[in-house]
Amino acid sequence: MVGVPTMRGMGDSLKEFGIGALGGLIFLIAYRLFGALGVLAAPLLAGSMIKGSKGETIAVMSGFMLLALGGMAVGGTSSSGDSGVM
Numbered sequence: 712m713v714g715v716p717t718m719r720g721m722g723d724s725l726k727e728f729g730i731g732a733l734g735g736l737i738f739l740i741a742y743r744l745f746g747a748l749g750v751l752a753a754p755l756l757a758g759s760m761i762k763g764s765k766g767e768t769i770a771v772m773s774g775f776m777l778l779a780l781g782g783m784a785v786g787g788t789s790s791s792g793d794s795g796v797m
Contacts, residue, residue: 738753751777
């Protein structure tokens with residue numbers, strides 16, 4: 712449903728945006744701190760620090776994206792036919 716924007720609605724949206732940005736910041740910091748383990752540690756840390764359904768959403772989406780994009784990157788084929796050998 713589309714409605715007329717209100718100050719309360721924009722305030723709520725700004726709060727949600729801030730929570731998402733904070734989760735992303737925690738994710739990036741943890742990813743940099745833990746190195747190779749950051750791929751797993753970052754979503755777990757961010758998901759546990761952001762409480763409630765938003766934290767659960769961060770953890771779920773991070774796990775999905777890790778496998779979906781990681782699987783595409785590993786299983787993807789090159790259309791140019793270049794094997795990458797120098």
